[in-house]
Amino acid sequence: MVLPIVAYGDPVLRKETETITKDFPRLDELIENMFETMYDARGIGLAAPQIGEPIRLFVVDATPFEDDDDLSEAEQKFVADFKRVFINPRMLEETGDEWAFNEGCLSIPEVREDVFRQRNIVLEYEDENFKKHKESFNGIVARIIQHEYDHIEGILFTDKLSPLKKRLIKGKLANISKGNISVDYRMKFPNAKKKR
Structure with missing residues (x-):
């Protein structure tokens, strides 16, 4: 079942997760x-x-x-079948040079900005069968995981922007929260005016 995605401004996006x-x-x-x-929203990651x-x-x-030409052949091969469930993850390490990549978020539609993240991570997590894993990831996969991990820590990609960038998108964020x-996908807006 396709569920509504909570929009920017909803307190649940800032809540401490259990x-x-x-x-x-x-x-x-x-x-x-x-x-x-x-999949309905054409995303590559979604946090609870x-x-x-x-x-x-x-x-x-x-x-x-x-098929991303910006990725190495090894990275393309790795992402070709990378589909995972992460339960109770814990970030153990983030290392390597920071690199910029244009990120977006299903909870913040039509806002995309360059975000700097470190290239390598070590993550401890449980899969859907509650089997424990400790794994290293790098490149684009590490970035996707970092973005989703931030969500369960109450952090949004917009928090990582410079004060100037934050001021420039303030109006867009207010409009998103109001709906x-x-x-073209189901959303729930925290500050939308009720229709009579």
Whole structure:
């Protein structure tokens, strides 16, 4: 089922998220709905707070980058089948030179900005079967994971922008929270005026 994506300005996007266990109600269904919602909005990652669930869970599908000419052949091969569920992740390490990449967010439609992130990460997480993993990621996959990880920490990519950039997009962000924007996927706007 395609769920509405929570828009910028909703308090759930800033909430401290909770660790979950195997007995979290209807977790398989939630994960399936998150992938379906992400695909419907043509996204490559979606965190649980973006659908109103303040829990430590996000999903990623990097396969759209498979044909990206900016990636090395090895990276293209790696992303070709990179589809994962991350439960209760913990960032252990972020290293390497920072590099800029133009990021967007399903909760902040029509806003894209260059964001600097480190190239390499080490992440500890559980998969959908609650099997523990400790894994290193780099390049575009590391970036996608960092972006989604930020969501479960209550951080948005716009927080990483310079004060000038933040001032320049302030009006756009206000319009998004009010629902004064046209999107082709389901959204829930925190400050939208109620229709009578």
